[in-house]
Amino acid sequence: MPLALINNPRSRKNRRCLDRFTKRARHCLADRFFEPRTQAELRSVIEKLHRQSIRTIAISGGDGTISDVMTALYHVYGEDDLPELAIFPSGNSNLIARDVGFKSRGRRAFERLLHDPQSLTKEKRGTLRINWTDQGAQLRIGMFHGTTGFTRAIEIAHSPHLLRFAPHNLAVAATLIATLWKLLHRKYRNMWLDGDRLRLECDGAVRSDGPSFLFISTALDRLTMGMWPFWDGDADPRRNPTGLRFLNVSGHPQHLWRAVRLLVRGRSPNWLRQHPSYHSDRVDSLTMTCPSDFILDGEKFSSGPSRQVTLSNGPQFQFLHD
Structure with missing residues (x-):
């Protein structure tokens, strides 16, 4: 061929x-x-x-x-x-x-x-399609997006020491350790937990408008080592091929360590789904207004002078694999 x-x-x-x-x-x-x-x-x-x-x-x-x-x-x-x-x-x-x-x-x-x-x-x-509200920026296609605390964590992962000396799996572990250290250290704790102000409009309706500790969204069906921090009411949302998934963790989230232990194992019990600090859903589009830069598939981008971008369902690709 x-x-x-x-x-x-x-x-x-x-x-x-x-x-x-x-x-x-x-x-x-x-x-x-x-x-x-x-x-x-x-x-x-x-x-x-x-x-x-x-x-x-x-x-x-x-x-x-x-x-x-x-x-x-x-x-x-x-x-x-x-x-x-x-x-x-x-x-x-x-x-x-x-x-x-x-x-x-x-x-x-x-x-x-x-x-x-x-x-x-x-x-x-x-896939994910990302459009900038500001004129002049071409839209991009990707699979995994994150902002607020996720951007800070990726900046740690991209530090020269980790990228130069650590294999990928060790770099991920070192990133997690460094991020947890930031939360445990009084000097950085409030800055991280305060998060960034994030306004989310999903399918035309305002879903949240307040501080966000962490925001991630994906078109993937599987993450590393069984992690799956998304839910939307279905028994297994990964089986539904339509819609992009997102998780928004509010500033100063309650029960953070307990939630992390569950989500890294792909578990989301009812108390977590119903807790106001954690909001996950699957939508066709969402518009974000946030002062933070965002990460798309490991690369950092500015959200432009208006600080606003729109995420939506992107084109479908056919993948070949073994």
């Missing part, structure tokens, strides 16, 4: 597998192997693939790379003509790959896609 591969050479695992994977992919694909270094180069690559009618695109990189490629594909191919995607997990953050990507990595995943595509699973999944 006509196959192209977009590779992020800066990702940790791609740097380690340069000889085994990158050279093999470059040899097999020739001028359909790409390593764009900038957004402009990526846009040019996607325009070339569209002219060549390439219908299957593999991505080797982390969540940020996947979000960049999906955004470019949306703008160039159009929502009704999107190609199939094959995700090879190789970044510092691989939430998307763990849900809709290959379980195998590097050369093994590439050989399977190249020589035995008929044996792969095809899965159609929705």
Whole structure:
């Protein structure tokens, strides 16, 4: 099948597998192997693939790379003509790959896609679409969004010491430890627990307007190690393919440690669902007004001068995986 591969050479695992994977992919694909270094180069690559009618695109990189490629594909191919995607997990953050990507990595995943595509699973999944209220900012496509306390936590995770010296799993653990230390230390506790003012309008109705300790939203169906901090009244909301899920934790939330212990195990008992400090739902769209920057698939963005963005159901992509 006509196959192209977009590779992020800066990702940790791609740097380690340069000889085994990158050279093999470059040899097999020739001028359909790409390593764009900038957004402009990526846009040019996607325009070339569209002219060549390439219908299957593999991505080797982390969540940020996947979000960049999906955004470019949306703008160039159009929502009704999107190609199939094959995700090879190789970044510092691989939430998307763990849900809709290959379980195998590097050369093994590439050989399977190249020589035995008929044996792969095809899965159609929705995304998040983010629009800025301010004019001039192009919309973006992604899978996992967060703001307020989530932005602070990611800034810790992206510190040079963690990214340079810790493997991904250790970096995540160190991030959790550092975040908990901030909450336990009197100097930082109130700043974190106060949160940021967040106004949420969901499907046209105001849901909340007050301090938010943490806000996250996703189009994924699965997170790391069984974590699932979302609910909306269904026995298993992950089985319903429509709507984006979100969790908003208010400032100075009650029973925080108890709630964390439950949510990291994918549990949300009735007392948690009914507690005013914790609000989760599944909606078609929500408009957020917040002074905090936000994170989309591991990358930080400003919400613009108006501090307002709208999250909604994005285009559906078909993913190939083993």
